[in-house]
Amino acid sequence: MPPARLAFLDVFRGFALIVMVLNHTGRWWIGREMGWGRYWLVYVTVTVAAPIFLFLVGFVLPLSLHRHAGDIVTRSRLSAYWRRGATIFAAGVLLNVIVFGSIQVASLSADDSPLAGGVLQTIGLAIIVMTPTAALLKWRAGRPALLGVALVGYLLFLAAFEPLKTWLPNHPLIALTLFLDYPPWPWLCLVLVGLVLGWWWRDVAAQGPDAPFFRNLTIVGVVFMVLAVAAELVWPSSPRIGFTRDRVLNHHWTPAPITALWILGTVFVMLAFFYWVCERRGWRPQWLVVLGQTALMLYFVHQVFVYTLLGDSWLAQRVLGAHAPHLNFHQWWKYWALNGLLMVACVALGYAWQAIKARSKG
Numbered sequence: 001m002p003p004a005r006l007a008f009l010d011v012f013r014g015f016a017l018i019v020m021v022l023n024h025t026g027r028w029w030i031g032r033e034m035g036w037g038r039y040w041l042v043y044v045t046v047t048v049a050a051p052i053f054l055f056l057v058g059f060v061l062p063l064s065l066h067r068h069a070g071d072i073v074t075r076s077r078l079s080a081y082w083r084r085g086a087t088i089f090a091a092g093v094l095l096n097v098i099v100f101g102s103i104q105v106a107s108l109s110a111d112d113s114p115l116a117g118g119v120l121q122t123i124g125l126a127i128i129v130m131t132p133t134a135a136l137l138k139w140r141a142g143r144p145a146l147l148g149v150a151l152v153g154y155l156l157f158l159a160a161f162e163p164l165k166t167w168l169p170n171h172p173l174i175a176l177t178l179f180l181d182y183p184p185w186p187w188l189c190l191v192l193v194g195l196v197l198g199w200w201w202r203d204v205a206a207q208g209p210d211a212p213f214f215r216n217l218t219i220v221g222v223v224f225m226v227l228a229v230a231a232e233l234v235w236p237s238s239p240r241i242g243f244t245r246d247r248v249l250n251h252h253w254t255p256a257p258i259t260a261l262w263i264l265g266t267v268f269v270m271l272a273f274f275y276w277v278c279e280r281r282g283w284r285p286q287w288l289v290v291l292g293q294t295a296l297m298l299y300f301v302h303q304v305f306v307y308t309l310l311g312d313s314w315l316a317q318r319v320l321g322a323h324a325p326h327l328n329f330h331q332w333w334k335y336w337a338l339n340g341l342l343m344v345a346c347v348a349l350g351y352a353w354q355a356i357k358a359r360s361k362g
Contacts, residue, residue: 006063007289008278012271014291016218017298018343020049024262024306025339031328043242046253050119050182050235051190051263052270053295057126058194059271062202065134071303078131085127088296093119095300099307115173117180120299125184126191133192146196150189154260157186161247168250179250186254193264211280221268228262287347294350302346 023045030038065077096114136142168175178184197217204210236257237245247254255263277283291298329335 006279007284008271008274009056009060009291010110010292011278011284012052012274012292013295014288014293015270015274016049016052016056017291017295019045020053020299021302021306021342021346022339024303025335025342027337028307028330030335034330034332036242037332039239039242045136047255047259047263048266053119053123054126054182054187054190055267055271057123057196058191058196059126059132059198059201061130061134061195062137062199065131065199081131082128085124085131087124088127089121089124089164091296091300092118092124095120095175095303098304113176115176117177117183119182122182122187127189128189129188131194134195134199137196143196143200146192150192150196153189153192156185157189157254158247158257161249162347164249176248181252183249183252183254187258190263214275217268218272221272223267224261224265224268228258228265231258248313283293290350290354291347294353298346301349302342306342307328 023042026038026041026045032038032040093114096116096118133146136146164179168179200209201213204213232241232245243253246256246259329338
């Protein structure tokens with residue numbers, strides 16, 4: 001059986017972190033007057049970064065659970081995963097307090113509340129929910145059944161989309177906590193897909209060569225991508241590829257079927273690609289591995305830096321006064337140069353974080 005810590009998963013997660021940083025700086029550091037370049041950057045990155053993180057939440061869970069196929073769900077194991085899920089959920093709430101608590105009061109909106117849902121809250125909830133759900137994977141029929149649940153859950157969201165648009169404005173607390181940025185419904189469906197595929201892969205890896213699994217996954221991913229492109233050609237949107245063809249609920253984005261197919265296809269293909277180059281070809285850039293291994297901490301810290309310290313926030317004004325920066329790039333080379341420096345800082349911080357953890361354990 002392969003080791004619990006696999007380089008290709010760390011590299012894949014590190015890649016997703018880079019894309020996530022570009023999404024945040026694209027939205028917060030570039031003026032809208034930069035036009036379609038900014039639009040495409042934000043749209044492409046939003047369809048890549050968070051979906052990878054959410055998919056991997058499910059995919060990596062069987063790494064530890066698979067070794068206990070006879071008794072997957074025990075009280076101690078549930079407690080350990082639930083504590084981790086609760087910790088990540090609390091980190092999302094703390095991030096809201098630090099980021100939104102520092103914005104000028106006059107600019108506060110519903111989205112700026114510490115109670116606002118976010119990707120960290122969804123990840124934490126996914127760990128709590130998926131750990132007991134994994135017990136169903138012991139039975140062969142449970143795996144396709146859970147994939148069916150994921151599909152039905154997404155289709156039910158599409159069916160409920162219009163009623164939800166009418167219902168949520170009258171229920172602001174539910175809208176704020178459960179239907180904001182990457183809401184549990186329908187994004188837990190993607191986590192569920194990752195959970196099933198992760199278990200299938202661990203089954204294959206335990207029995208012998210696992211390369212055919214990723215070859216088949218690549219084929220399925222390519223088919224999904226081709227179907228998405230064909231659907232876009234038959235039912236074009238305006239702009240050709242963009243937010244207008246997706247669902248916007250409570251002022252936040254959720255992929256429509258065409259985009260959902262494309263996301264699944266690209267995640268499958270990229271997962272297989274990183275497996276091949278890292279595990280089969282031995283390409284393991286240490287800096288990217290470090291980014292993946294410290295992704296949670298870096299996700300938290302970079303948002304505080306990008307949005308709070310370099311944004312138009314109360315904290316920046318209080319600490320730096322008249323010298324507080326407000327980034328609004330009008331030249332692409334400046335934007336990319338500062339992003340390069342930011343990524344160097346993230347890598348350095350990742351190495352430092354690992355050194356601190358190693359010293360504390362020692």
